[in-house]
Amino acid sequence: xxxxxxxxxxxxxxxxxxxxxxxxxxxxxxxxxxxxxxxxxxxxxxxxxxxxxxxxxxxxxxxxxxxxxxxxxxxxxxxxxxxxxxxxxxxxxxxxxxxxxxxxxxxxxxxxxxxxxxxxxxxxxxxxxxxxxxxxxxxxxxxxxxxxxxxxxxxxxxxxxxxxxxxxxxxxxxxxxxxxxxxxxxxxxxxxxxxxxxxxxxxxxxxxxxxxxxxxxxxxxxxxxxxxxxxxxxxxxxxxxxxxxxxxxxxxxxxxxxxxxxxxxxxxxxxxxxxxxxxxxxxxxxxxxxxxxxxxxxxxxxxxxxxxxxxxxxxxxxxxxxxxxxxxxxxxxxxxxxxxxxxxxxxxxxxxxxxxxxxxxxxxxxxxxxxxxxxxxxxxxxxxxxxxxxxxxxxxxxxxxxxxxxxxxxxxx
Amino acid sequence: xxxxxxxxxxxxxxxxxxxxxxxxxxxxxxxxxxxxxxxxxxxxxxxxxxxxxxxxxxxxxxxxxxxxxxxxxxxxxxxxxxxxxxxxxxxxxxxxxxxxxxxxxxxxxxxxxxxxxxxxxxxxxxxxxxxxxxxxxxxxxxxxxxxxx
Numbered sequence: 001x002x003x004x005x006x007x008x009x010x011x012x013x014x015x016x017x018x019x020x021x022x023x024x025x026x027x028x029x030x031x032x033x034x035x036x037x038x039x040x041x042x043x044x045x046x047x048x049x050x051x052x053x054x055x056x057x058x059x060x061x062x063x064x065x066x067x068x069x070x071x072x073x074x075x076x077x078x079x080x081x082x083x084x085x086x087x088x089x090x091x092x093x094x095x096x097x098x099x100x101x102x103x104x105x106x107x108x109x110x111x112x113x114x115x116x117x118x119x120x121x122x123x124x125x126x127x128x129x130x131x132x133x134x135x136x137x138x139x140x141x142x143x144x145x146x147x148x149x150x151x152x153x154x155x156x157x158x159x160x161x162x163x164x165x166x167x168x169x170x171x172x173x174x175x176x177x178x179x180x181x182x183x184x185x186x187x188x189x190x191x192x193x194x195x196x197x198x199x200x201x202x203x204x205x206x207x208x209x210x211x212x213x214x215x216x217x218x219x220x221x222x223x224x225x226x227x228x229x230x231x232x233x234x235x236x237x238x239x240x241x242x243x244x245x246x247x248x249x250x251x252x253x254x255x256x257x258x259x260x261x262x263x264x265x266x267x268x269x270x271x272x273x274x275x276x277x278x279x280x281x282x283x284x285x286x287x288x289x290x291x292x293x294x295x296x297x298x299x300x301x302x303x304x305x306x307x308x309x310x311x312x313x314x315x316x317x318x319x320x321x322x323x324x325x326x327x328x329x330x331x332x333x334x335x336x337x338x339x340x341x342x343x344x345x346x347x348x349x350x351x352x353x354x355x356x357x358x359x360x361x362x363x364x365x366x367x368x369x370x371x372x373x374x375x376x377x378x379x380x381x382x383x384x385x386x387x388x389x390x391x392x393x394x395x396x397x398x399x400x401x402x403x404x405x406x407x408x409x410x411x412x413x
Numbered sequence: 414x415x416x417x418x419x420x421x422x423x424x425x426x427x428x429x430x431x432x433x434x435x436x437x438x439x440x441x442x443x444x445x446x447x448x449x450x451x452x453x454x455x456x457x458x459x460x461x462x463x464x465x466x467x468x469x470x471x472x473x474x475x476x477x478x479x480x481x482x483x484x485x486x487x488x489x490x491x492x493x494x495x496x497x498x499x500x501x502x503x504x505x506x507x508x509x510x511x512x513x514x515x516x517x518x519x520x521x522x523x524x525x526x527x528x529x530x531x532x533x534x535x536x537x538x539x540x541x542x543x544x545x546x547x548x549x550x551x552x553x554x555x556x557x558x559x560x561x562x
Contacts, residue, residue: 383450
C-alpha cells in the first residue's frame with residue numbers, strides 16, 4: 001500500500017474501523033466508496049445512538065411528563081446545543097431542525113422570501129448552485145414578480161466577484177450561494193460575498209451542504225444571515241438537517257408550516273405562535289434523526305474538522321495529480337480553493353459507462369449532472385463522473401480509482 | 414464481468430454506430446431525452462404505408478444507449494408498424510424480466526446483460542421509447558408534406 005503524502009498523525013485505518021459499511025466486497029472486490037458528497041457513510045456511534053433511542057428512550061418529545069419523553073426530549077434538544085457549537089451561533093434558538101439543506105432553503109424562500117421580496121426586487125444566486133439553491137428562488141421570483149440574477153464563473157469554476165459586484169444594487173434583497181460546490185468542489189469566498197451583499201443592503205443565505213463535512217464553519221465570523229446543512233453529509237442520518245438564522249430575522253418571519261409544537265395558543269378565531277426555534281418546527285420531528293445528528297457532530301468534532309480538512313486536502317492533491325496524468329481525462333472544476341471533489345470527463349467515453357465499469361471494480365462514484373445542470377451546460381458536457389473523497393478514504397483507494405480508469409480506457413479504446 | 418454487459422457487438426456499435434445521420438425525407442420523427450443521463454436522441458423514420466422503409470438517428474449518449482439505437486435501426490427496416498411495436502415489447506421483456514431469451518430478437522440479444530444492471534435499463538430503452546413515440550403519437554411531427562403514413 002502506498003503511503004505517499006499521508007499525514008502520519010492521521011490514522012485512517014483506525015478511523016475506517018468505525019465504519020462497518022466499508023468492510024464489504026462489491027462484485028467480488030473490496031468496496032471503495034468515493035461518493036461521500038452524495039452521502040457520507042455512518043460511523044458505529046451514529047448507528048448506535050439511533051438504535052439506543054429506538055430500543056431504550058423512544059417517546060415523542062416536548063410536553064410529555066413521563067420519563068421516556070423527558071429522555072427523548074433531552075437527547076433531541078442536546079443536538080441543538082451541539083449544532084450551536086458546531087456553527088458557533090450566538091444562541092440555540094437560532095437553530096431550526098429541518099429535513100435537510102433543501103428544506104432549509106425552501107423554509108427561507110417561503111417565509112422570509114414571501115414577505116420581503118417584492119415585485120421588481122432581485123435575488124442573486126451563482127452559476128454553480130445545486131438545483132436546490134436555484135429552484136426555490138426561481139419559484140419565489142415567479143410568484144412575487146422578482147428577478148433572479150446569476151453570478152457568473154470562470155473556466156476553473158470560480159465565481160467572478162467583479163461581476164458579482166456589478167449585480168448588486170438597491171433592489172437586491174437576497175444573495176444565496178453555496179459555500180462549497182457539489183459538482184466542482186470550489187470553496188467560495190463566502191465571507192467576502194456576504195460582506196459585499198450586506199453593503200448593498202441584502203440578506204444572505206449560505207448553502208452549507210458540502211461545506212459542513214469538511215470546513216470549520218463559524219456563522220458569526222462569516223456574518224451569514226442564514227446557513228443551512230444536511231446531517232447525512234456529516235456522517236449523520238438522512239432526513240435531518242439544520243437551518244441557522246439570525247434571531248432578528250427569524251423573529252420577523254412568518255411561520256413555515258402550521259401544526260403542533262409551533263403554536264402557543266390556538267382558538268378558532270386566532271392562533272399565537274411559539275417562540276424561536278419552535279415557531280418553525282410544526283409536527284413531530286425526525287427525533288431519531290436529530291439524535292443521530294448529535295452523535296455525528298460529536299464524532300466529527302472528536303476527529304477534528306481541522307485535521308479532516310488537512311487530510312482531505314492531501315488526498316485531493318494526490319488524486320488531482322494521479323487523475324491529471326491520465327491521457328484524455330479532463331478535470332471539471334480546478335478552482336484554487338477546492339474541497340476533495342474530483343469531477344471529470346474522459347474523451348469519447350460516457351460517464352455512465354465509466355461508472356458501470358468502476359462499479360464492477362467495487363468503486364462507487366457518481367455519474368450524471370449532480371443536480372447542477374447549469375454547471376454541465378457551462379462546461380459543455382452532458383454529465384461528469386465525480387469521485388468525492390472523505391476522511392475515511394485512502395491513497396490506496398485513489399490508486400485503485402486510477403487503475404479502474406485504466407481499465408475503462410481498455411474496454412472502450 | 415465487464416464483457417457480459419459490454420459485449421463485442423455493443424462496443425462495436427457504440428464506437429461505429431450504423432444509420433447515425435439525419436434523414437431529410439423522413440416522414441416521422443421524434444426526440445428522446447433522458448434527463449438523468451443527459452442523453453439526447455433524435456429518430457427519423459421513413460414509412461411507406463405501414464412499412465418501415467428507412468430509419469436513422471442522431472444523438473449523444475453512453476455506449477449502451479448508442480449501441481441500442483444503432484442495432485434498433487438495423488432491425489427495423491422492412492417491418493410493419495405492428496411488428497416494430499411487438500419487437501419493442503420483446504426487447505423490453507429482455508431487459509426487465511427473467512423470461513428466457515427468445516430467438517426472434519436476433520442481434521438484440523447482446524443486451525441481455527443489461528437486465529443485471531437496473532440503473533442502465535433506461536439507457537438501452539431510450540431509442541425504443543423514442544420509436545414508440547414516432548410510431549404511435551398522434552402529433553409525431555410529419556417532416557414532409559407528403560406524409561403517406
